[in-house]
Amino acid sequence: MKIHDMPGGFPNPLRIRIVLAEKNLTSQVTFVKVDIIAAEHKQPAFxxxxxxxxxxxxxxDDGTFLSECTAITEYLDNLDGRPTLTGKTPLEKGMIHMMQRRAEAELSDAVGIYFHHATPGLGARVQPYKSPEWSGRKAWGERHRDKALAGMRYFDGILRSNPFVAGQTFSMADITVLAGLVFAGFAEIAVPADCTRLVAWNASMQDRPSVKHPA
Ligand SMILES: N[C@@H](CCC(=O)N[C@@H](CS)C(=O)NCC(=O)O)C(=O)O
Structure with missing residues (x-):
């Protein structure tokens, strides 16, 4: 298998690198670097x-390409027939997918819209691909910083009643929140001071081997 990504990239490359470490699959993967600063990911070959x-x-290995972190995670998690990240029962699967989508929409993607539209983002080579008609709309980007802050408050509340984002076990939803928080830190969106549970949970997750040493 090959993973086309950017080494050290987040939030989405990081999500899959944590999954690979969780599932002990790192040694089965070859990484192919995509130069996203040079906009290689916007060219026909990619x-x-x-x-x-x-x-x-x-x-x-048969030439099939899978994109979207959720789809890649589903595939990798089920390769050994023992899913640990995407749920076993219908209810677990539903809860995990719901919470991970909330983590994308309310946190990670919101940070991304802020980063790409209210800041210089990935720089001059990539900016032209970012819907130039939106790029000037700094206020629109900035509203997504507020959305990300609201998302942090939402997950702070969730983690006050559950040890993990989708309930009692670590899952794909936790990985999306963790990677979203890394991205928020990079984009200089600070976690609100009252989100003490989210901060403590994030700190405790850093001891998890897959988070400490992603692929
Ligand atoms: N929904 C996609 C999002 C992937 C995504 O946005 N990846 C970012 C890297 S973290 C990217 O390629 N950004 C480059 C760009 O948007 O130009 C997924 O789950 O894989």
């Missing part, structure tokens, strides 16, 4: 792998 022009992409 778009043939993922028409969305985003990383990461998983390439299977």
């Amino acid at each position: 778009l043939a792998k993922n028409p969305s022009g985003t990383v990461p992409v998983l390439e299977l």
